[in-house]
Amino acid sequence: MSDFVIPAPPQPYVLVAGGGKFPVRRIFCVGRNYAEHAREMGHDPDREPPFFFSKPADALVIGGASTPYPKHTADLHHEIELVVAIGIGGADIPPAEALSHVWGYAAGIDLTRRDLQAAAKKAGRPWDMAKGFDHSAPIGELAPASRIGHPAAGHIAFTVNGTLRQEGDIAQMIWPVADAIAYLSGFFELAPGDLIFTGTPAGVSAVVRGDRLEGTIDGVGTVATTIA
Ligand code: MN
Numbered sequence: 001m002s003d004f005v006i007p008a009p010p011q012p013y014v015l016v017a018g019g020g021k022f023p024v025r026r027i028f029c030v031g032r033n034y035a036e037h038a039r040e041m042g043h044d045p046d047r048e049p050p051f052f053f054s055k056p057a058d059a060l061v062i063g064g065a066s067t068p069y070p071k072h073t074a075d076l077h078h079e080i081e082l083v084v085a086i087g088i089g090g091a092d093i094p095p096a097e098a099l100s101h102v103w104g105y106a107a108g109i110d111l112t113r114r115d116l117q118a119a120a121k122k123a124g125r126p127w128d129m130a131k132g133f134d135h136s137a138p139i140g141e142l143a144p145a146s147r148i149g150h151p152a153a154g155h156i157a158f159t160v161n162g163t164l165r166q167e168g169d170i171a172q173m174i175w176p177v178a179d180a181i182a183y184l185s186g187f188f189e190l191a192p193g194d195l196i197f198t199g200t201p202a203g204v205s206a207v208v209r210g211d212r213l214e215g216t217i218d219g220v221g222t223v224a225t226t227i228a
Helices: 035-040 095-101 114-123 177-184
Strands: 013-015 021-023 027-030 052-055 080-086 102-109 155-160 163-169 195-197 212-217 221-226
Touching (some): 080 177, 080 212, 095 177, 102 212
Antiparallel strands (some): 080 102, 080 195, 155 163, 155 212, 212 221
16 A cells, blocks of 8 residues: 555644544744743743744644643643644745635644753753653644634633633734744745644743643633643
8 A cells, every 4th residue: 555664653633623633734833922921931022033943743632632741841831822724835925815824723732841941942952852742732623714714812811720820812912823924934835734833921830740721712712631
């Protein structure tokens, strides 16, 4: 059937609200896209060009499955984020056309080994070990833009064991979805299946084993996982 010399890896995917699966190719993440979060991380929230990092597609945790507490950290942080799913690829996409490339939106969690990230920043090293580890991207169901449109505003909130930890509005993004797509597509030819985690509002904090994590974005959806 194929010439692959080992079994081909399974196709990562996100569940679609109402049925179906969205196959995932790459996961890009925007850093410091909300001013209050930039400040809480000790940075100036001036509108500098956005920067991105990546997670492997198979870091996704879907269907409300539990998330194992990763090794090599004592400071695992949650970051609730609006996730954009690219349905039509392209390079050098103009901002005015960017939303036409979006298939849908979901709520996702950018789990972060904050202690390893701080060490990487200090040493001038890449963030991969802090951001791109296994099971580092729990994600809720994907809502098609054909049904919900392209939300420019909406309350985004995150609770741990029912206690509010993060709150904001996706309208507060320093680089809105269209601008992030336009900028990113100047560096990568975006392709169907690419996801973009668009950054987190203020209030990030540590979680421990047994914690119940729940996020919601009005007009988009929810995400939930338990740290195991
Ligand atoms: Mn993030």
